[in-house]
Amino acid sequence: MKVKELATAAGVNPDTVRFYTREGLLKPTRNPDNNYQHYDAEDLRRLRFARKARQLGFSLVEVRQILDQADDHHSPCPMVRDVFQQRLADVEREIGELQQLRKRMKSALGAWEDMPDGTPDGRTICRLIEHWDDKAPAKHVEE
Amino acid sequence: MKVKELATAAGVNPDTVRFYTREGLLKPTRNPDNNYQHYDAEDLRRLRFARKARQLGFSLVEVRQILDQADDHHSPCPMVRDVFQQRLADVEREIGELQQLRKRMKSALGAWEDMPDGTPDGRTICRLIEHWDDKAPAKHVEE
DNA sequence: ATAAAACCTGTGACCTACTCATAGGTCAAA
DNA sequence: TTTGACCTATGAGTAGGTCACAGGTTTTAT
Numbered sequence: 001m002k003v004k005e006l007a008t009a010a011g012v013n014p015d016t017v018r019f020y021t022r023e024g025l026l027k028p029t030r031n032p033d034n035n036y037q038h039y040d041a042e043d044l045r046r047l048r049f050a051r052k053a054r055q056l057g058f059s060l061v062e063v064r065q066i067l068d069q070a071d072d073h074h075s076p077c078p079m080v081r082d083v084f085q086q087r088l089a090d091v092e093r094e095i096g097e098l099q100q101l102r103k104r105m106k107s108a109l110g111a112w113e114d115m116p117d118g119t120p121d122g123r124t125i126c127r128l129i130e131h132w133d134d135k136a137p138a139k140h141v142e143e
Numbered sequence: 144m145k146v147k148e149l150a151t152a153a154g155v156n157p158d159t160v161r162f163y164t165r166e167g168l169l170k171p172t173r174n175p176d177n178n179y180q181h182y183d184a185e186d187l188r189r190l191r192f193a194r195k196a197r198q199l200g201f202s203l204v205e206v207r208q209i210l211d212q213a214d215d216h217h218s219p220c221p222m223v224r225d226v227f228q229q230r231l232a233d234v235e236r237e238i239g240e241l242q243q244l245r246k247r248m249k250s251a252l253g254a255w256e257d258m259p260d261g262t263p264d265g266r267t268i269c270r271l272i273e274h275w276d277d278k279a280p281a282k283h284v285e286e
Numbered sequence: 287a288t289a290a291a292a293c294c295t296g297t298g299a300c301c302t303a304c305t306c307a308t309a310g311g312t313c314a315a316a
Numbered sequence: 317t318t319t320g321a322c323c324t325a326t327g328a329g330t331a332g333g334t335c336a337c338a339g340g341t342t343t344t345a346t
Contacts, residue, residue, distance in 0.1 A: 004293070015334055018295090023332095034341060036294060053272050056248065060332065066269060077260035077269050088248045091241055098238045105199065105231045118218060126209055126220050129196050147322070158305055161324090166303095177312060179323060203303065 001039040010047045025064050057087040144182040153190045200230040
C-alpha cells in the first residue's frame with residue numbers, strides 16, 4: 001500500500017500517515033526504485049490501533065510506547081490499564097468542569113437578557129462579561 | 144504598575160502580561176528612563192476582562208476584537224452575545240462527547256477485567272484496545 | 287507518444303495560548 | 317557595593333496534526 005491507500009483505508013489524512021511514520025509509529029519499507037514508502041497490513045493494524053488509542057485519550061507518546069513494547073514482545077497491557085484508569089479520571093474531571101462552565105454560561109445568558117448592550121465608555125468595556133460573576137474555581141491553570 | 148505588580152494583581156504569570164502586551168490586548172506606556180512598561184488601572188481592568196472572557200471560552204483573537212471595538216467606541220456586546228451562544232453550544236456538544244467517551248471507557252474497563260493481558264504476538268498488539276468496540280461516531284475530525 | 291493529473295518525497299511553517307530559557311540591563315536593600 | 321529581584325526582547329517548546337512548497341514519479345487520457 002502507498003500512503004494514500006493506507007490513509008484511505010484507515011480514514012485519516014495522508015499527512016497524518018506521514019506524520020506517524022516520522023514519529024516512528026509506522027514502519028514501512030522503502031521501494032528503492034522510486035523511493036516510495038510501502039505499507040502492509042501490519043501497518044494498517046498499527047494505524048487503526050493508534051487511532052483507537054487516540055480516541056481513548058492516549059497521547060501519541062503513550063501510543064508509541066505501547067507499540068514499541070509490543071515490538072519487543074513485552075506485554076503493554078498493564079501499562080495500558082494504568083494509563084487508561086488515569087485517562088478515565090481525567091475525562092470525569094473534565095466533564096465536571098465543563099458542566100460547571102455550562103451552568104455559569106447559562107445563568108449569565110439569563111442575566112444578560114435584561115441588560116442593555118451599552119456603548120463602552122472606557123470604564124465598562126462590555127457589561128455582559130464584566131458583570132460575569134466569577135466565583136467558581138474550576139481552572140486548569142493551577143495544576 | 145510594573146509587570147509583576149499587574150500580574151500579581153490579576154493573578155496571572157508575568158509572562159502572560161508580556162504576551163498579552165505583545166498581542167495588543169494591553170497598551171502600557173513606556174518609561175523612557177529605564178525602558179520599563181508602565182501599566183495603569185485601565186490595563187488591570189482590561190487584563191481581568193480578558194481572563195474572564197478566556198474562562199468563558201473566548202479565544203484570544205475574539206478578546207482582542209472585543210477590546211478593539213470598545214476602544215473605537217463601538218458596542219461589542221452584540222458580537223459577544225453571538226460568540227457566547229456559539230461557545231455555549233460548543234461546550235454542550237463537548238460535554239456530550241465526553242459523556243459518550245466516559246461510557247465507552249467504563250464499559251471497556253468492565254470487559255477488560257475478564258481478559259488476560261497476553262503477550263503481543265505480532266497479531267494482537269494489545270487486546271485491551273484492539274477489542275475496543277468503536278461504534279460511536281463522536282469525532283472532532285470531520286467538522 | 288506525450289501531456290496533464292494525481293500521486294509521491296522531505297522539509298519547514300502554522301495553529302492555540304501560553305510558559306520557559308537566555309542574555310543582558312536596572313533598581314532596591316544590606 | 318554587591319546581591320537579589322526585577323526588567324527587557326527574542327526565540328524555542330508544548331500536542332497533534334495540517335498545509336504549503338518544490339521537485340520527482342506514475343497513471344491516465346488523448
